[in-house]
Amino acid sequence: MTYARVWVLAAAFALGAGADAVVAQTTPDQVEAGSDAGLDLWIAEFRARALEAGIKADVFDAAFAGVSYDENVIRRDRNQSEFTKTIWEYLETAASDLRIANGKKALESQRAALEKIEAQYGVDKEVIVAIWGLESAYGTFRGRDSAIRSLASLAYDGRRQAFFEAELMDALRILQAGDTSPAQMTGSWAGAMGHTQFMPSSFQLYAVDFTGDSRRDIWGDDPRDALASTAAYLKHFGWTLGQPWGVEVTLPDGFDYLLANREILKAPEEWAALGVVGVSGKAVPNHGPASILLPGGAEGAAFMIFSNFEVIERYNTADAYVIGVGHLSDRIAGSKPIAQGWPVQDRALTFDERIELQTRLTALGFDTVKIDAKIGPLTINAVRDFQVAQGLLPDGYASPRFLDSVRAAR
Template sequence: MALLLVSGLGSPALAETPVVTLASAAPIQSVRPETRPSSVERVSADQDGLEAWVTAFRAKALAAGITAEIYDRAMRGVTYDPAIVRRDRNQAEFTKTIWDYLETAVSPARIRNGQAALARQDAALTQIEAQYGVEKEILTAIWGLESAYGAVRGNTEILSAMATLAYDARRAAFFEAQVLAALRILQDGHTTQGNLRGSWAGAMGHTQFMPTSWQDHAVDFDGDGKRDIWSDDPRDALASAAAYLRANGWVTGQPWGVEVRLPGGFDYASARRETMRLPSAWARLGVRDVNGQPVPDHGRASILLPAGHTGAAFMIFDNFEVLESYNTADAYVIGVGHLADRIAGGPGLAGGWPTSDRALTFDERIELQERLTAAGFDTQKIDAKIGPLTINAVRRYQQATGRVPDGYASLGVLESLRR
């Protein structure tokens, strides 16, 4: 979903079957959570506490240009939902194994539904692709993961959801900005409060835009004078997603990634985002596609091992990072990219997965980061998110202890640290 450091917002849609943010928005930034306003710091996390937060936040909203009338009317009925806080801490793209995630994200039903959805909107998607340079299969795949091609757009009252998360304080600055943006949408008359419904984290519409992403990137594609991502007609939402990706640097014609085979004796320490080579240079080291052919020189690329050296390997390009601006989780980006390939008629993945492994629990991911840092392999954050910083710390630990340095944060690594 298009937002900033809100992962997994596309995940409610993963119940596609019926069919979330890793959502993040443009260009990826780090948002350091702020504490709650001092007037509510000692209030328990409940409805009374949220109402105290709403009262304290009113002055900031008015100073930002929101009228008292709009604020009071829109915020009058917001409710605290502890389930939203729990979901924010346990998002599917970060808490499932990648093979379990992809089993749902790129299911046969989702592929079939995606091909049908693309056929229905082919004229619009072809025009959007020509205008923005983003391939229609990629846009269809985002549509599929975010809202099951419009079938599951979410019914949560987003002002309540975002106020809950702003009050929760873990990412207060981000969600305060979303509340203000949603209030501006209402104040400027772009939609009604009844339409401000969506995911548990505030993402809305067919392609699950956060309010700030709507402000910055939504477009009126159908020419009716409205940037309408809320209606049953998906065209404005699809074009807005394309505008979002283009603004974040999408390279027309470049793949998100290509599945590859690694040669015997491959230097797994080089399978890191910082090590980038042209595919022709990787080919000279024996890295080729699954059919044994060199990957064309689409641009500089790195090698990604989302499940370590015993799982599938990918050569990823700049467009991978562009998709991360939509959702920061590698699993989400691989899900979008592979679903797009399958919608276009491509094959399934050739590589296997270490299916005997299980995902680490939230507490285990915290413990892994704490133990790595204590052992001198600083993860820089203790947040239970297995992102590049933790992967690099795992790799340094593996190198120091004579293991294959693939950066895979497995239960085996945690058990080794415990010993």
Template sequence: MTRLRSAGLLAAATLLPVPAAAGPDASPRPEARAAAALTTELRPAMAVFLPGTSLRPRHRPADLVTVATENRMPVPAAKDAAFRDWIGGFRARAQGIRDDVFDAAFRGVRYDAAIIERDRNQSEFTKTIWDYLDSAVSETRIRNGRAALERHGATLARIEARYGVEKEVVAAIWGLESAYGTFRGETDVIEAMATLAFDGRRGAFFEEQLVAALKILQSGDTTARNMRGSWAGAMGHTQFMPTSYLAHAEDFDGDGRREIWGEDPTDALASTAAYLKHFGWVKGMPWGVEVQLPQGFDYRLADREILKMPSDWARRGVVGMDGRPVRDFGAASVLLPAGSKGAAFLIFKNFEVLERYNTADAYVIGVGHLSDRLRGGPPFRGGWPRGDRALTYDERKEMQRRLTSAGFDTQGVDGRIGPLTIAAVRAFQQSRGIVPDGYASLALLERLR
């Protein structure tokens, strides 16, 4: 099993950059992946939209241009002019795009400073996994999901039959990405990605997405002004980025268009199933199973690289919550998203497939658990260390600095708790006689201090 390695490439589920205000009817999707992990499969979070209050000053200084809407930050004239120049240069780089398509797509497009603010500040918002799951798998979301399954049951059954992905899994992604189509996003995707390509931290990535969006428009699947989504360009019911759309979108209803933006979710749901199938979804295999660990468990074994059949884990005392060995669905590893004081799971290949949608453990657990609940499964039985709070972005960076200074190199200070930081935490814990569960907690930071 190939694992990406960096100081913070795979976000630990205990420290998620998600907006704190995401309610049960909004998308609780964690924000964008680390820059090193960006691929055509990345879909940055939609989550909660910007407030509708005006950010325009009462007396506009002369060096600010007039903006097109009341919700947009004023833009310095020099920045606006530079953006116009960038569009001209980008036209030459947009190989294969017809002039009429390009002109229609960029008609009325303006630089949006608010999008840049969101892109640069997203790492400051954190949630613990238990707070995240309280929203992601709330009773409201479960109830709405069951209603959606009933309403679209025939379509989802046909999608499951064609692609081999359980309808509850597709519905769970739909529920987390857009609250079953309720929050698909209202941002002009061309404008958002042009702004990010011009002025964002990941210009090359968003320029690639922008070219892909223009190809979608050129194909005739939708129009520029109908292409709306999140502030970072994720589109439709299940929040596809344009490159993922080009690679995986399906015309399941047979109308000649791959329509993921409208009221009918059929093509979007089929596209999601096609995406998971492409990356190796195994029907009948769980994403994970909640387990109980024996007294005296060697927490060094809770490592994604250590794979054993559930029957082998059972011989070490790792069994289901009913006390019985977990079925041998395939090789599994032990995951402790909140350390030794939180719930424990055996996770399977399908966990890794769901990571292709979002690498944050909490997102994958949220999708998996929501799908189980939609199928009639029980809530998690294990507890969470609810007395803990998530570390802030600055605290996560401080922990990485202090670990490295103490001789436990995290190989980077990026504020993301990934496998190398977890390994450093575990090594520090072992050196101090602490349970080596790799949990980057506030108590551990205080110990380092």
């Protein structure tokens, strides 16, 4: 530990020494950016704001005792967008035979609690188990990173400072409420915690004490509080018990791919009248208004998705994640694998390619609204509009082949 760090910590936490005194004597240009000393200066400033927000001094000081700058967290945050998989590659892991088998075992091990949670919150137990499985492999990989250290490093780094400062403040409120201790408050490198990887803000809003011990414990070996908290979260955002997230369907020859749009909702019987039916050949039961999703384009599997799809999106907005949770939950309940194939000759676009795609489409007059490397509904709409203009099949699928078409356009 450097002399500068010892001095900053001593000044920050000594009785009567506030952040203003620290900043007055040690300024950012005197310490190296991305260093323990720099983090300590930031902590001294943040401490004043936390105490003003109602965090007790002893709670703050106990939480930050020994906290240091985590370079690994910063590296992973900056590089995470480079990690991409196609939907079929993702599903190979998300709904692998092992994860399905372990999910069935996990459901049986917690069946009594899960049935009570399902009855109390109106959320299907298999979906809760599937989220548990994807987030922490049914509690076996809950994460060992200190949430305080991770969030402090990310807030100090500044790329998303306001977001991580708010999460860090909520983490301190959790500690102040006595739900856990700083040593037990562990999770992923990004600050997501426990069996089902709640961020502190989500914990504050939706976590529940299911076991009745006056603590909302999502970190310990007993997963029941975490499972009930996940149900409470999904219920808050409108989960409908018994409604599927989606159903695999087959499309008729000559299907109008412009209809495969999240904004176009039809009852299943209306879709059936257009030739869109389940893989069994029968009309999909009426679970409410639905849209058609083609995550692998016209050459991949097609799904009729219902409002519960959007509820899972509140946990993670990526279509692959939502389909992963949904399909895993179906398999745990005994359903069959996805019947249709995928365009396995394709690879996923890299981060830079997605940025390029959005930039080029927007420049050509097909506005993606955001240049963020996320192939969400807005970008899919722009892809489809370009396809229509170019006389291509308008399936909204952003593949490497499609990027080549955009590069060649004038």
